[in-house]
Amino acid sequence: MDEENSKENGETPHSDTDDEEPIDREAAHFASKFASRRHSAMVFSSSMKAGHNGFHRRPVELYLVRIYPACRAVWFYMLQHNIPHILVDIDFSQGESQLPDVVRKQPHREVPIIVDGDFVVFDGPAILTYLATTYTHHAGYGITMQTRMLSESIVSWANSELHRAVGFNYIYPQFLDKYTLPDERANEALIEHGLKQLSHHLELLEMKYLEKSTFLTGNRITIADTYVATILLQTEWLGTKLSMWPHVEKWLSRVKNQVFWDVVHSSHTVFLRELESRALFD
Numbered sequence: 001m002d003e004e005n006s007k008e009n010g011e012t013p014h015s016d017t018d019d020e021e022p023i024d025r026e027a028a029h030f031a032s033k034f035a036s037r038r039h040s041a042m043v044f045s046s047s048m049k050a051g052h053n054g055f056h057r058r059p060v061e062l063y064l065v066r067i068y069p070a071c072r073a074v075w076f077y078m079l080q081h082n083i084p085h086i087l088v089d090i091d092f093s094q095g096e097s098q099l100p101d102v103v104r105k106q107p108h109r110e111v112p113i114i115v116d117g118d119f120v121v122f123d124g125p126a127i128l129t130y131l132a133t134t135y136t137h138h139a140g141y142g143i144t145m146q147t148r149m150l151s152e153s154i155v156s157w158a159n160s161e162l163h164r165a166v167g168f169n170y171i172y173p174q175f176l177d178k179y180t181l182p183d184e185r186a187n188e189a190l191i192e193h194g195l196k197q198l199s200h201h202l203e204l205l206e207m208k209y210l211e212k213s214t215f216l217t218g219n220r221i222t223i224a225d226t227y228v229a230t231i232l233l234q235t236e237w238l239g240t241k242l243s244m245w246p247h248v249e250k251w252l253s254r255v256k257n258q259v260f261w262d263v264v265h266s267s268h269t270v271f272l273r274e275l276e277s278r279a280l281f282d
């Protein structure tokens with residue numbers, strides 16, 4: 001990938017057209033690695049050179065894998081709140097030596113990671129809290145302190161409980177070697193367990209949050225809606241439909257209606273198309 005295509009500066013508004021070409025190419029590359037439906041790591045790599053945004057601060061660097069929900073949520077928040085940024089796509093399949101220093105040196109060697117001047121922050125919820133504190137006065141978290149804290153709590157729950165169930169227990173053991181148990185029967189049991197947990201969480205969202213509210217924290221959309229929705233989207237890897245949870249289904253289409261949603265989910269969409277076409281020819 002050439003350097004220009006690997007960088008996106010959040011200072012100028014993004015259009016689908018601007019982003020389409022590099023994202024699609026990367027998603028297609030990712031999908032091609034799924035020939036056997038299982039793969040050990042997610043893809044995408046690039047090199048980058050820090051640029052200036054015309055202000056005294058350099059853009060925030062976001063190291064990401066675009067089909068990973070926490071990375072999407074952080075990128076989405078930066079776009080939505082006009083935080084100048086540069087994206088650096090990470091390809092874990094290329095081996096440790098190909099990783100940028102900041103990822104290699106990070107103890108968990110996981111993305112998302114942001115670098116903002118002297119600050120290095122990792123893990124989706126912590127990065128969002130940092131950005132909300134540093135750049136936005138907590139815009140997108142709700143107006144009152146109570147709503148703000150509810151948003152933080154839901155983001156934290158989504159990143160741990162919900163993603164564990166949806167991603168690590170249900171979806172990823174069916175697609176990614178890294179998350180597949182060596183014993184086939186144990187892996188099946190894990191997937192079964194993940195599916196039960198997913199149903200439980202969907203029931204909870206349906207009955208305890210969305211039966212009476214338009215969004216998870218009330219009448220306004222917050223980052224909590226985005227975080228939960230982008231995790232639930234991972235179920236689309238298996239073509240899962242949410243029609244048994246009508247409030248969740250309607251809420252999801254409201255959340256997807258946000259500006260920048262399609263830009264941030266473009267790799268996800270390309271990946272789904274690729275999975276569908278593989279299923280047709282298998």
Ligand SMILES: N[C@@H](CCC(=O)N[C@@H](CS)C(=O)NCC(=O)O)C(=O)O
Nearest residue numbers: 041042065068070092110111123124
């Ligand atoms: N708790 C972290 C987990 C991050 C995580 O697992 N990220 C994946 C994104 S693909 C990763 O970096 N995996 C490293 C690898 O595949 O080697 C978060 O959600 O922010």
